[in-house]
Amino acid sequence: MKKHGFIAVVTAVGLFFAGVVHSGELNLYNWGNYTSPDLIKKFETMYNVKVTITDYDSNTTALAKVKAGGHGFDIVVPSANYVKVFLEEDLALEVRPDQMENFKHVAPEWRNPSFDPGRHYSVPWLWGTIGIAVDTDVYKGDINTSSIVFDPPEELAGKINMAPEMGDVMGMALKYIGSEPCTTDKVALKKARDLLMAAKSKWVSMDYGLTEKMPRGDFSAALYWNGAVYRAGLAKSSIKFGYPREGYEIWMDNALVLKDAKKRRDR
Amino acid sequence: MISLTRKRPPFSLKTQPGFGLITGVCFVMLYAPIITLVVYSFNAGKYISMWEGFSLQWYVAAWGNEAVQDAAIRSLFLAVQASVYSTILATMAALGTTRTRPFRGLTAIYAMINQPLMVPEIVTAVALLILFAMIKSWTGIQGIFYLVIAHTAFCIPFAYLPIRARLEGMDLILETAAADLYATPWKTFWRITLPLLWPGIIAGAMLGFVISLDDVVITEFVKSSGQETLPTYMLGQLRRVVTPEINAISTMLLGLSILVVCLLFFIERKFGK
Amino acid sequence: MNNNKTASGPVRNMQINRTRRNWLLSAPALVVLAAAASGPLLIVLVYSFLSAGEYGGVVWKFSTDAWFNVVFFRDIFDGTTTLADAHMRILWRSVRLSSITTLITLMIGFPTAYVIATRPRKTRSFWLFLITVPFWTNLLIRTFAILEVIRNEGLINIGLQRLGIIDAPIQMLYTDFAIMVGMTYVYLPLMVLPLYASMERLDFSLVEAAYDLYATRHKVLRRIIVPLVKPGIIAGSILVFIPSLGAFVTPRVLGGGKKMMLGNLIELQFGAGRNWPLGAALSVTLLALVMAALLMYVRSTQHHSGSVR
Numbered sequence: 001m002k003k004h005g006f007i008a009v010v011t012a013v014g015l016f017f018a019g020v021v022h023s024g025e026l027n028l029y030n031w032g033n034y035t036s037p038d039l040i041k042k043f044e045t046m047y048n049v050k051v052t053i054t055d056y057d058s059n060t061t062a063l064a065k066v067k068a069g070g071h072g073f074d075i076v077v078p079s080a081n082y083v084k085v086f087l088e089e090d091l092a093l094e095v096r097p098d099q100m101e102n103f104k105h106v107a108p109e110w111r112n113p114s115f116d117p118g119r120h121y122s123v124p125w126l127w128g129t130i131g132i133a134v135d136t137d138v139y140k141g142d143i144n145t146s147s148i149v150f151d152p153p154e155e156l157a158g159k160i161n162m163a164p165e166m167g168d169v170m171g172m173a174l175k176y177i178g179s180e181p182c183t184t185d186k187v188a189l190k191k192a193r194d195l196l197m198a199a200k201s202k203w204v205s206m207d208y209g210l211t212e213k214m215p216r217g218d219f220s221a222a223l224y225w226n227g228a229v230y231r232a233g234l235a236k237s238s239i240k241f242g243y244p245r246e247g248y249e250i251w252m253d254n255a256l257v258l259k260d261a262k263k264r265r266d267r
Numbered sequence: 268m269i270s271l272t273r274k275r276p277p278f279s280l281k282t283q284p285g286f287g288l289i290t291g292v293c294f295v296m297l298y299a300p301i302i303t304l305v306v307y308s309f310n311a312g313k314y315i316s317m318w319e320g321f322s323l324q325w326y327v328a329a330w331g332n333e334a335v336q337d338a339a340i341r342s343l344f345l346a347v348q349a350s351v352y353s354t355i356l357a358t359m360a361a362l363g364t365t366r367t368r369p370f371r372g373l374t375a376i377y378a379m380i381n382q383p384l385m386v387p388e389i390v391t392a393v394a395l396l397i398l399f400a401m402i403k404s405w406t407g408i409q410g411i412f413y414l415v416i417a418h419t420a421f422c423i424p425f426a427y428l429p430i431r432a433r434l435e436g437m438d439l440i441l442e443t444a445a446a447d448l449y450a451t452p453w454k455t456f457w458r459i460t461l462p463l464l465w466p467g468i469i470a471g472a473m474l475g476f477v478i479s480l481d482d483v484v485i486t487e488f489v490k491s492s493g494q495e496t497l498p499t500y501m502l503g504q505l506r507r508v509v510t511p512e513i514n515a516i517s518t519m520l521l522g523l524s525i526l527v528v529c530l531l532f533f534i535e536r537k538f539g540k
Numbered sequence: 541m542n543n544n545k546t547a548s549g550p551v552r553n554m555q556i557n558r559t560r561r562n563w564l565l566s567a568p569a570l571v572v573l574a575a576a577a578s579g580p581l582l583i584v585l586v587y588s589f590l591s592a593g594e595y596g597g598v599v600w601k602f603s604t605d606a607w608f609n610v611v612f613f614r615d616i617f618d619g620t621t622t623l624a625d626a627h628m629r630i631l632w633r634s635v636r637l638s639s640i641t642t643l644i645t646l647m648i649g650f651p652t653a654y655v656i657a658t659r660p661r662k663t664r665s666f667w668l669f670l671i672t673v674p675f676w677t678n679l680l681i682r683t684f685a686i687l688e689v690i691r692n693e694g695l696i697n698i699g700l701q702r703l704g705i706i707d708a709p710i711q712m713l714y715t716d717f718a719i720m721v722g723m724t725y726v727y728l729p730l731m732v733l734p735l736y737a738s739m740e741r742l743d744f745s746l747v748e749a750a751y752d753l754y755a756t757r758h759k760v761l762r763r764i765i766v767p768l769v770k771p772g773i774i775a776g777s778i779l780v781f782i783p784s785l786g787a788f789v790t791p792r793v794l795g796g797g798k799k800m801m802l803g804n805l806i807e808l809q810f811g812a813g814r815n816w817p818l819g820a821a822l823s824v825t826l827l828a829l830v831m832a833a834l835l836m837y838v839r840s841t842q843h844h845s846g847s848v849r
Contacts, residue, residue, distance in 0.1 A: 278751070280744055280747055280748055280751065281658040281744065281747075282658070283651070283654065283757055283761055284757060285651070286651035286654055286655050287651075287655060289647075289648060289651040289652065290651055290652045290655040290656075292648070293648050293649075293651075293652045293728070294652075294670065294671075296648075296725070296728075297671070297674045297725070297728065297729075298674070299689070299695070300682070300685030300686055300688065300689050300695075300725070301674060301677065301681075301682075301685055303685065303688060303689065303695060304681065304684070304685045304688065307688075352572075356568050356569040356572060357569060359565045359566065359568060359569060360565065360566045360568075360569035360570070362565050363561070363562035363563065363564070363565030363566040364562065364566060367558065367562055368558075370558075370559040370562060371559075372563070376566050376570065379570055379573050379574070379577075379578055380566075380569065380570075380573065382573065382577055382578055383573070383577050385782060385830060385834060386577075386581070386786075386827060386830065387782065387783065387785060387786020387787075387803065387826055387827075387830060388783075388786060388788065389786050389788045389803040389806055389807065389823070389826075390581070390584065390786065390806070390823040390826055390827055391577060391580070391581075393584060393806060393807075393810060393819060393820070393823050394580030394581050394583060394584045394823070395576065395580050396810065397580065397583050397584065397587060397816075397820075398579070398580040398583050401583075416572065416575065416576045417576050419572055419576070420572050420573055420575070420576035420577045421576075421577065423569055423572065423573060427569075477676050480678075481676075481677075481678045481679060483678070483679055483680055483789055484788055484789065488810075498678055498679075498680055501678075501680050501681075501684075502680055502789070505680070505684060505793060513684070517677075517678070517680075517681040517684070520677070520678055520681065521677045521678075521681065524673075524676040524677055524678075525673055525676070527676070528669065528672055528673060528676050529669070532665055532668075532669050535665075536665060
């Protein structure tokens with residue numbers, strides 16, 4: 001991630017938050033370990049606001065909790081594909097961040113994404129990639145391919161972890177068989193399903209927490225997000241990140257304001 | 268016939284072969300993981316199983332961690348409330364269902380009181396999630412009291428059991444004597460029954476406290492914005508980077524629970540069965 | 541005049557008053573329980589007959605889809621309906637692991653309870669205290685402690701490697717074995733305590749009589765002690781089997797997401813599975829299993845009249 005871009009994001013998001021807060025407190029619902037404590041401190045002192053952070057570890061949990069109502073959150077940070085869902089389900093407040101001051105800091109390539117045309121609702125939070133993590137002490141071969149998880153080599157069979165995020169796994173599988181991630185083509189979907197079912201016996205777990213588990217040897221390869229794998233690599237230098245040549249996804253998490261937030265303020 | 272000249276150790280009525288060994292293994296099994304956990308909370312290194320020297324850094328970190336403080340306060344707040352309310356309710360229920368002739372509906376009352384013990388926590392958690400979500404979206408009322416009610420409910424059977432046990436052991440004769448001396452029911456209760464029952468009530472309250480403090484599943488499902496308790500915080504941490512900070516928190520919680528259990532045993536010892 | 545069925549006048553009044561008083565006393569507890577424990581269960585039952593919302597939640601439209609999906613699986617690609625393999629496997633894993641856990645805790649807990657019950661009175665509470673302490677520690681802590689023992693760089697593997705018994709770590713974590721070890725560890729005190737309660741009341745003069753009749757130790761165990769402590773055995777088994785059937789945290793942490801038990805399957809429906817009615821139906825199924833186990837317990841205690849209520 002570009003450092004310059006990060007600062008821009010921080011300020012943009014900071015101002016974005018400010019637009020939400022009227023009464024001195026802000027409830028942020030975000031991924032675990034995903035909010036810089038420095039950002040929060042800065043925000044709290046700058047705008048005299050108390051920030052509470054609750055965390056979740058999957059888009060579906062976040063969606064379910066928000067949809068169920070009565071959650072008390074003001075801001076949530078779903079992944080790109082789920083932003084669309086939040087918009088469709090009419091859960092987001094149209095705050096028009098594209099008209100806010102700091103929007104000019106948002107890099108041009110992120111200004112008009114397909115899931116939120118013109119950025120009427122959301123602001124980028126963080127972006128990255130999903131790929132293959134391999135402990136190169138265990139497997140010395142080529143790691144830039146998703147066949148590591150879908151058709152594992154001997155050394156890695158039974159030692160593989162998959163990220164438990166539906167959309168990402170399906171996307172990779174579809175790309176692997178040569179199709180597109182968002183297809184409704186039943187033939188392709190069936191192929192992907194069968195591929196996953198066959199590979200499943202070679203996996204050992206489908207869990208979060210790679211940063212702690214992989215350096216400890218609980219498994220030796222995984223389909224996971226780049227940030228966590230990077231941190232795992234800091235703990236054990238033999239852990240490397242591979243970019244599958246069959247195709248991989250770029251993800252982006254975005255902050256948006258919930259409709260419920262406004263309802264609460266107005267009451 | 269038994270040989271009277273051979274020296275052999277007196278025949279022990281109570282021992283069974285191999286039982287001692289198994290018991291020893293059992294205790295080792297029970298304590299080894301906990302001791303490891305406690306030992307590593309003093310680890311100077313960053314990881315949980317690579318010992319790098321003695322240090323209190325994780326305790327400092329845990330104490331200074333705002334999220335931990337917040338969660339700890341909330342846990343204690345919930346536990347105290349749940350234990351007080353559930354003990355009051357359980358005492359009343361125990362008085363109404365013990366030392367009395369069976370009346371219609373008694374079995375039903377038992378069933379309801381013990382129901383949280385019998386129903387798997389996940390089912391209750393799911394049920395409460397659904398119910399509270401409905402209520403919250405109709406009325407828009409937020410608050411910690413949803414959690415308080417949930418905790419009180421599942422603490423009731425735990426408070427009920429020791430109170431009832433104590434009550435059953437109490438002879439009605441004292442209360443009858445008081446009645447013979449023209450004491451009103453209320454006076455009898457206040458000056459005879461309650462003092463005698465007190466150890467049972469304390470035991471019930473402490474049980475309720477510990478149970479509420481420990482709860483993970485129901486709290487995890489029912490909590491909403493910012494309502495982390497210590498166990499749910501730890502569950503969240505377990506899914507991410509695990510540092511010995513979690514060992515430190517665990518050790519402190521363990522210490523607190525041990526304290527409470529010690530008190531419980533002490534009281535039981537002092538006031539007899 | 542007085543007869544068995546009705547008492548006359550003041551006695552009957554007293555009985556009615558007493559009953560009413562008992563109900564009044566129990567009422568507040570019952571109200572809270574109805575609101576936050578029993579009542580919600582009915583809602584779960586209702587939800588199992590609704591349709592799933594697109595992204596979670598329910599749509600208030602009657603449907604038996606959820607119940608159908610508990611048992612059957614309709615392949616969306618070729619439309620064939622088969623037995624819901626995954627669900628059956630999870631159900632079987634839950635019953636199997638719970639039963640094994642119950643058995644193992646019995647094997648370990650019986651001798652332990654016996655030894656504690658036969659200690660001199662003064663030291664007995666100390667031993668009891670030692671057994672209860674792990675129980676009062678948080679479930680998460682206990683599960684986590686086991687995690688540290690059985691993982692690839694955990695106590696057991698490192699120990700075995702140092703002793704030279706194995707070269708590479710044995711994969712114990714993320715297996716059914718891990719879940720079983722975890723549950724045994726977590727529920728062991730629940731088996732020991734009721735067993736101890738039963739054994740404490742054991743009349744050893746019966747044992748002595750048996751020995752006087754030249755019985756062997758083994759025979760004494762099998763034909764005197766075990767039958768006498770049967771209520772304790774049954775109570776302990778119930779106290780272990782039921783919670784382990786609905787276990788959620790332990791399989792989640794030790795099973796790694798691939799080895800699911802019924803509790804995890806239910807939780808999945810309320811999260812990524814987005815199928816609340818199915819989650820509700822599965823919860824009712826779990827409840828039914830528990831009720832069945834309880835019924836067997838009640839039936840067996842009825843054979844042992846003399847258990848005081």
